[in-house]
Amino acid sequence: MPEIDPCLSSPCGNGGDCSSSNAVYLCTCPDTHEGTNCETAKTGCSSNTGCPTRESCNSDTNMCECSGNSVRNANGVCRVPRRTLSLSIVIVEFQSTTDFQAIVNNPTSVASMDVRQRLTIIIFAIYRTRYGPIFIGVVIRGFSLGSLEVDADLMFDEPESPTTIQPPTAVEAAQEFTESLGNGNSTGEFVLVPSRTTVTDIDECSSSTLNDCSSYAECTNTEGSFTCACQEGFIDTTPAPDSGRQCEDMNECSDASICAQSATCSNSFGSYSCSCLAGFTGDGRTCTSVGSAGLSDGVLAGIIIGSVVIIFLIFFLFVALFIRMRQMMSHDRRLGRSISRLAPLDREREAMPFGNGNGYYGDGYPMADYPSNMELGHMRKPGYSNGVYTTETTYNEGFVRPYMAPSGKIESVPVHDQYY
8 A cells, every 4th residue: 555645735834844754744844933833933032032941032033943952842842852862874875876975065055955854854754653742853963974974863852751652762762763664774765774873872961052951950961861950059949850950049047057056157159158256266167265275165055054053052052051050059059058057166276086096176277168069979967076066978987077167168177098
């Protein structure tokens, strides 16, 4: 059954020219229109400010066109392809012509432009038939001798969802091309060398014209594609799968903990800085008080708090000690008043031993002012014998000690060589 030429139905509107191959057509649109069927009117402009994103104003036509490496997809939007592969083929014959010197040497000649257009139609038909609207175009980059070596870029858009058909890998794209020849070496117009047909990945990150990452994003090349990630200090404002296309400055100073408490934070485009306050030194993230022997803010705070706690403890201990001393003094006064009622000794009588020789009394014997608390604690109730008040202890039954109370004071005769 003969193949029906799709151009017979005049699919190209608004004065577009139709070309076909293998039941696939390609419209060449006038300067005023674009799209698969030349259905979209280009935006008029007088400067770049009048064009949509990724478009620039053509000063010759005063029309907005896709700029850089962007291509208008099936939705009429200019965008950088999400996957770009490099196709290289070798042609040994084109429409019975084997002399390609003029085509290579004069790329603007009619012959060269004719080969370029026919190759574009054939390659477009091969991949649009298999991948549909996600295949958005082919660009013939140039020719070189060696028969005729052709370098072209195959451009694919992002699929609508993970479940729909996905762009091919380099291996898959090469396989698609060779299989389209029916395992032969001819397209009907071209005779190729199948073994020299190659498809390789293009490093889109090697040039800013091959990717649409933000100027403040890092580009990472992947198999047949690339990814963008905003640099540190910037916030990504574009959702996936277009991440890293718009990066806005991040205000790091909104985080109160990013600098030390004794520092100020200053935001700058894509960064920030911390500066210690007057009286402090450091990098701003850690600040040390001048003269603090290199102690950090946290250590200094701990020292201050610990010092306050110690001062309060000393104060409370002082108060407790003061109260205890008051209690002891009050006890001593009460005990002194009780003992002061004892009868006085006669100072004019000579001290003489009595009893078993372990006690003494008499006049002129040295007297102590007051007995100690310990001595008072060991005393028994005084007794009276031979004109002398005495007390006994449990440590030595024969031991006695005289006491007297002249003028309200308690005095005692020192003991001999026994002590309790």
